[in-house]
Amino acid sequence: MIKISQNAFAGTLESSDCLVTITPNESNEVNFEINSVVFKQYGNSILKAAQNTVKKFDISGADIKIQDMGAFDCVIEARVETAIKRALKGAK
């Protein structure tokens, strides 16, 4: 388990994109906060995409916030992945 120790973000607030922000927290959990223009229709799908991406990295202790502008799951996954990689940069 690698504990997230620095802030990072990826993506934009343009249409069909999303902005993913990662901040370290004190726990060992990874928490998600999702704001989406299509939350009612796709909120569950967005959460699943984000969780699946996090699973690929052995990380803990992070709050992941996703501000979604109607991005497809493959875009959500890409932005979460980049944000995690950036947060891990320089970490052991």
Place this chain on the structure above:
Amino acid sequence: MNKIVKNIKEALNLCGIKDGMTISFHHHLRNGDNVINMTVNALQELGIKNLNLCASSLFQVHSPIISAFDDETITTVESGYIGGDVGVAISNGKLKNKAVFRSHGHRPSDIKSGKIHIDVAVIAAPTSDDMGNCSGKFGKSACGSLGYAMADAQYADKVIVVTDNLVSYPLCDFSIPETQVDYVVCVDSIGDPEGIVSSTTKITRDPAGLRIAKFAVDCIKNSGLLKNGFSFQTGAGGASLAAAMYLKEIMLKENIKGSFCMGGITGYIVDMLEAGCFETLFDVQCFDLRAVESLKNNPRHKEVSAEHYASPTSKSCIADKLDVVILGATEIDTDFNVNVHTNSQGIIMGGSGGHSDVAAGSKLSIIVAPLIRARLPVIVDRVNCISTPGKTVDILVTQRGIAVNPAKKDLAERLKASGLPVFDIEALKNIAEDFSGKPEPVERGNKIIAEVLYRDGTVIDEIMNYCG
């Protein structure tokens, strides 16, 4: 005789305004209009209650009137289009009674027959003389056509003209005559010119929008309708205007002389008139300054009333002479029913305008829409609200393909033969869901907050409240 009254409040009093009356407005000042807000404010000050607000359209600029829903100054709204926060407020159940939607053509029909009885009509007029001969063509708040106000002026019990450009008698080139006007009020400003007309209307630069426009024009070209005498209507939004641009290229290249273009007129349509694509423009509403200038100066650009445009009970109307119309949609279902009243969550954000009128009247109605908007597929199993029935919709054009109403087999064959990507609407829906995933259904409330009347007078659909 003196019709000049010093303010709106006094004019309303002179009209005998009372609780429960119907007061009407037109929407030519669009999102720059100041007159509805001023009048509603005066009504609140007068303490009048339970009014029916019969406005041809309402926009974001009218959000102050929500306070008049709360204090029950206004308890009913009848309109053709309700946008912005006003629509949201009604969806949230802020209005005491149901809102009633009618199309732009249906409204004057019901006013004329007395189904809507207007007690007081308030007409925002960019220029008026002291007897109420008025026009939208001149003045700092010029809006062009006053087509939607004509039935109100003709049939209301009392008519108040509100202007910010009072000229000496007579205003020669009037649109509404003094014979219909009771009082004239001069105010500092009837609206914000920037919200009334755009300085220029720009064609979309969105590549998908351009693709859709190209396909739409390919459909027109291969429909067999594009020949001398061709008549056409298109909107001012996104792909619609780009379609006009491509259509102009083809008409000029193939030397096709159209008969008329109906609208909602923009500078692009004026260009088509001036380039010889059409003989005549019929104008019920100007969208930009070029349209206003042209209406003022070009005798082949003619102002028409909403009744003449599209009333289903008039002896005849322009909508029924249209060959092709290009229209938008927020949703379309697999039966080709179109929703332009609500967004995908069921919140009111628009209305038919003339959508259902021209879909019914034209020979070929084309819906243009991106297949996916912010992840949401435009094609659904059942639209949140039926604005225009599927039986009057012929083609859906998206950037990923075209669907033809199964009732039009010949048309589908023609388009396929020309190489256009024609799909079953179900197949197009599946393509969208391959990208987006299937959207989860949005829960709807259990209270009816608006009903949508079709142009034959039947209730075509009901809109439920939004439960956040």
Place this chain on the structure above:
Amino acid sequence: MIRSLMFLPGNTPNMLINGDTLGADALILDLEDAVSPSEKDSARVLVRNYLKNLKARKQFFIVRINSTDTDYWQDDLSEIIPVKPDCVMPTKVNGDKMLNKISDFISSLEKKFDIPEGTTKLLPLIETAEGVENAFNIASANNRIFGIALGAEDLSADLRCRRTKEGSEILYARTRLICAGRAAGVEIFDTPFTDVNDIEGLCKDINFARGLGFSGKLVISPRHIDYVNELFSPTEQEINYAVEVLECIKEAEKLGKGAVSLHGKMIDAPIVARAKQVYEAAYPSGTRL
């Protein structure tokens, strides 16, 4: 047949999503100039996911990678090769050595991910004076080369010439590339026309390039795609003539005739070869004959 190759910025989901609806024969997903240095990491993950997620690829998908004098090109390839783009576009290609370095790296990745070696094609972008002079070496560097493309904007800077719409300053580079490409048996694609709104100028430029012998053209504006496709397609007249030639040859073969003439003109091997090219371009699935 590839006539139009449209650039799409690699870090803009909104542009990628509809890229395949624009009518271009090939799409170039750009990790180079369209992506700022701070977003290179983000773009290659996005492009990778986009390609992986695409259900049906109807177009030829090319990924433009950063040049070998940056720290990015190997990371670009490492992300991209596993999702099997049709082709990679290396930039500022000077000669076969640089190209073989890229090709070797791709080979190692193909091996790692169980992709048959040579699956990924290369479309080198030639945009330096040295590259132009080495055009034939580049075009024939290895089996991955599917075509070569001219990038005249960077080239003009290298040549210190004045870039004009007429393009007399790049005429040498254009003809040199065509000669090299045809000699090596690969496709040759022309530099993009950069004035988005000058459609008349665009059509002139396309017709000139087609006349010189280019196979197609790079495109930076969606508005240009239809014009490139149309003007790089055979005309009806050319198609009809090609069909006549091929029918004539078929007939002659049946009758066992050696020499054939059509409209009083001898039909020799080059004319037949050209007719076949036109026919294949017009009917990729071979429907008419």
